[in-house]
Amino acid sequence: MAAGEVLRLLWGTVVYRPYVYVFLACFLAFALWQLGWKRTLTFALPAWAIAFAAEYSSTRNGFPFGPYAYFDGTRTRELWIANVPFWDSLSFVFLSYFSLALAAAVRTPRAARAEAPWPALLAPSTPLLGGLLMMLLDVVIDPVTLQGEKWFLGRIYAYPGDGFWFGVTAANFAGWFAVGAATQWVFQQALLRLPWCRDPWRRLPPVFAWAVLGTYAGVLGFMLAVTVAIGDLRLAAVSAAVSAATLVPLARALRPARALLAEPGA
Template sequence: MAAAGLSLLWGTVVHRPYVYAFFACFLAFAGHQLGLRRTLTFAVSTWLIAFGCEFSSTRNGFPFGPYRYFDETRTRELWIANVPFWDSLSFVFLSYFSFALAAALRSPPDALARGEWPGLRRPSTPLVGGLVMMLLDVVIDPVALQGEKWFLGRVYEYPYRGFYFGVTAANFAGWFFVGAASQWAFQLALRVLPWCAGPWRRVSPRFVWAVYAVYAGVFAFNLVVTLAIEDHALAAASGAVIAATLATLAWRFRARSSLA
């Protein structure tokens, strides 16, 4: 049984290498910024929330709205109940990089210049982080819904066509919810779990730009796929969202660095 589970887990890595490449970025970046114990806490708590939300939504529609997964790959990669493991795992790195950008926005410029990120603990940060993560989904889900046209494969469907290239408004709301909830859960863990206590490593002021680059990389990956499947209308819309989001973040970070 254990050997079969390991085989399916390895199958997930083989079939979804792009997911694990971004997850490796999460381990490197979060490990450097948060330390090993806080990184593992963030990963486990976020995965549990994401999996619980997907498990719930495929049964009662909360929080992503109703949808269902196609399980053609169940014999080749790891599934838990009716949810593919890689899908819920993706929320870990998506939430972390969104959270880190939001924390940088919510930290005073002089603190960032010293390598400190007090925004990681501010109660309002997950609201910003949830929004930053939802903006990723505006680009990700419309092309994921067309997975049969590229190497993702046919993964899921809604019972009705959503307003935005087939994606429903509830799905976008669900992404905001998972982002904010997972980041609030981590902030709670920082306060109550003894292994999350202790000193924080100071990071270079340039660290925020490295986080920004990975976040932009997620956008770029999905835009390249959209162009590859020749959905020009979606590519134009996604390009506009990406340009507006990245330009706004870059402008804010440049303005803050000038104040430090």
Template sequence: MSSLSLLWGSVVHRPYVYAFLTCFLVFAVRHLGVRRMLLFWLPTHLVAFACEYSSTRNGFPFGPYRYFDDTRGQELWISNVPFFDSLSFVFLSYFSFVLASALVGDVARPVSRAIPWIGGVLMTILDVVIDPVALQGEKWFLGRIYDYPYRGFYFGVTAANFAGWFFLGFVSQALFQLLRSAFGWARAPLPPTGRLFVLGCFGVYAGIFLFNLTMTVIIGDHRLAMASAIVTAGTLAAIGLGLRQRSLRRAPDLPSGAGGA
């Protein structure tokens, strides 16, 4: 099969991934402009693939695991890693990055050294809800994707996996800050963003939680659903309170039709 056919197979098999990726494109182009959006996307995707490729061979940084290739020939794979998996980290890292920037105080000037640390934590918390239900993908339309050589402490997910998510979130966001400072065109000021933009990003971040929580309820894992609901509610409440205190009180709304450079 051609690469385009396999890529289309990825869309058919993983429509939720491409729905969230579309959200990334809409928000990131508005926030960063096309070139800086690509400056976030491409390095993050490459780093994510490198982490997946490395972990399936030597265990760094997610710990050892393996992918089942049941869908090889139906969707796009790069070596032994399904394309959609490393692609997902692009929007997961971006929305964590925006919320971290808002919590620090200014989405239009995401230069604080604290942002990758906070963003890495926000991305890792997403995984607390994502991976336990993804590990049971054969019970829903995700399918059997991967497994660990041993059962992890949190509903089968290992501590190393969570550490790897933080590592990837931190590295991808710090790398974007570094690349922005390295190129004159990328250092140009970002267009101002208002409270509606931040609320939209918060909504997508919440949507990632709620999609995975919904799948957990559908497969009937009530213990995991309860734990994921507590994580989701607590995280969204904490972020919402932080945004209210730091960003939303000060950020002006933009007039209709304002766009990024």
């Protein structure tokens, strides 16, 4: 494919999927501030490659997301790589970053959140929480993207049978957890081993962790708004409950510990 055609299709992706690039811009703003450009690229490129490989594999042999197929009706209007739309695997990059950053934030004591990097960012168990947070995003995202023909997304993909969660299969959720945890673990290993990842870190203001939570909540809020707009109120109610059950504990984990009240007469 000629370079000019690639650029035309890439621009078509921006035109037809502007919401993806809004969240991608948020990722760049947050990651460049927290990680610097070298570590941002070190996160983004492997994360995209892992996500693309997972999607490419699943559409052929069902691993790790379970079997499904994309409909290539937009192939002449936006960028596809093989049988996978570029924007779809690109979405995993910012979703995985915000899940990892949020997992590291809630596992780092508030007094240590000005440190660089956050201590929990390198904790071996953090990608497990990050993978869970990424999977919880998909619990809200996938049922409404599966109905893309009812909104501006368009009919993008389908599973061969009805899944247990509003048409989405359990294998898909397991795959999201696995891909999220894998991309975050790979980044951790890069931080520990690659020389360009040892550059000085920028100290972060306390509000940074709350801004990460706000952006994570923004993804859920956008998908909830679409769910309401297409009139699937039962799904909207369930997704709102899942969102609340996810966000409330995270917000509580970010709050400073309450000071103990002094006893009367002390």
